Amino acid sequence: MPNWEDIEAARKRLRGVAHRTPVLTSRQFDEAAGATVFFKAENLQRAGAFKFRGAYNKIKAETERRPVPAVVAFSSGNHAQGVALAARLLGIRATVVMPTDAPQAKIDATRGYGAEVVLYDRATQSRDDLAEEICRERGAVLVPPFDDDLIMAGQATGAVELLEDVPDLDAIVVPVSGGGLLGGWATAARRLRPAMAIYGAEPETAADTKQSLAAGRRVEVKENPTIADGLRVTSPGKLTFPILRESLRDVLLVSDDEMIETLTFMLERMKVLVEPSGAAGAAAVRHRKADFSGKRVGVVLSGGNVDLPRLAEYIAARPSL
């Protein structure tokens, strides 16, 4: 579990490197939600998601300990781009391991940030063996997506910024997948505002964190078809789960339709692009999955990486509230 010193060190590393993302508000969203909502717009973060904070903090911290000739990560999503950009800024070679069926747009975007992409066949190759090989051959350091104190400390810096801008929040709602974002946010929140209620938000078809909290242990779910491709991790992390268990009031579940309705609303009225995973917290508040009446609620918009043709499909399929 990261401590406060880890978070303060992360803030120093990220100063002038990560964007201090704006806090957005919308009277119309508030009317629908029955609450006063403050959106931390991490979709406007560099590389389009909060992931850059953790990746940069992790890699920079490692370089402070020893020479880091290269880094490696597995991801077909926002973590890939966060690691690629962070490594480039630090002048370190990055290799990102992706499945052969990853969307071409994600592969291109990761290469666009200067990383080498190594493809593997999910059916016949072991991702872990491949990783070990790359680490051994190149002296590369693995940058895990969530289960790491330095990663969590980096993500936590967004929470510190939000609480500086809006100190008197009653609750925060944060999308949860592996739990790196939420673990970091919960750690910062409990230090800075212990009375605040902390909620996770995840798709109802990928509710591993909800189920794990109910069971009191890490439950592994089958991969389920949700449009929220950033929230498909099948189990909370070893390091993140104890933090979530100690910190969370509840995990709120949202449907694909609720995420699409929310992200198209935010696009139309708030003029920002949020990906389905990034809209899970907002959807939970907008669709009143807990009683936030009259409360001041912080919500993380965790990412904005959507292919535009996919976005056009969401617009066409848009459900009404």
Place this chain on the structure above:
Amino acid sequence: MPNWEDIEAARKRLRGVAHRTPVLTSRQFDEAAGATVFFKAENLQRAGAFKFRGAYNKIKAETERRPVPAVVAFSSGNHAQGVALAARLLGIRATVVMPTDAPQAKIDATRGYGAEVVLYDRATQSRDDLAEEICRERGAVLVPPFDDDLIMAGQATGAVELLEDVPDLDAIVVPVSGGGLLGGWATAARRLRPAMAIYGAEPETAADTKQSLAAGRRVEVKENPTIADGLRVTSPGKLTFPILRESLRDVLLVSDDEMIETLTFMLERMKVLVEPSGAAGAAAVRHRKADFSGKRVGVVLSGGNVDLPRLAEYIAARPSL
């Protein structure tokens, strides 16, 4: 022409009422443009465009002089929504006069902000007669879209904010239609940073300001088919034109395709929704309509009000750079 005191008074009126919009940057945009660009995101302003600043400043200033029982405006665009929201916040009844062929979405949005919408037939009715009637009957004050010192002073507050955040700009590029936004920005810019080059940007098919500057007098063009529906005014204003003539280095012309290419780029990579008119300045810099190499350039994203089905069409029609 608004003076500095007008702009300072506008800042006081708008404090805590208008959003202080963020300044966005994009390494990838910079690479394409060959310049370092700072975007003043007025698409994230209340009611989705810079128009709210001028409308609120105008109405509030009028209430300081005398009782204002009602206001009236003609607009089928962002001015309508800016006036409607400003009036509502000030507890004043607003009537917006729109042509019968205005898009239903714009009519609905204006009503959504609490204004009464009065429709008129372009073919058979005189807009001016209608206005006069409403003003006479209701004691309403007309809120003009651009040709007014209080309107320009309100718009100028965005320039002051940008120059506070990024003081060392070499140039600014601002979409121009009637010239209220650009007139306000130019006034503030000449006071705060006299050496900075000031550019307008308009569609090549609606180049009334460019032509007027060349002719040395206000030229009226025929209404032309550009997708930039906010930039279809056919002539610069009486009050705005002298300011533009004194202040502008040039007016840069952009095509519809260049605006679509730019706004889809900004959506995909910067995660913000900009309407075609709002992207005219950005398109001029991105498509290198003047030599900005190595320069630090401020660009106004003036609005973000696009119907989502229309946006889906832009995505489908997206040209490459």
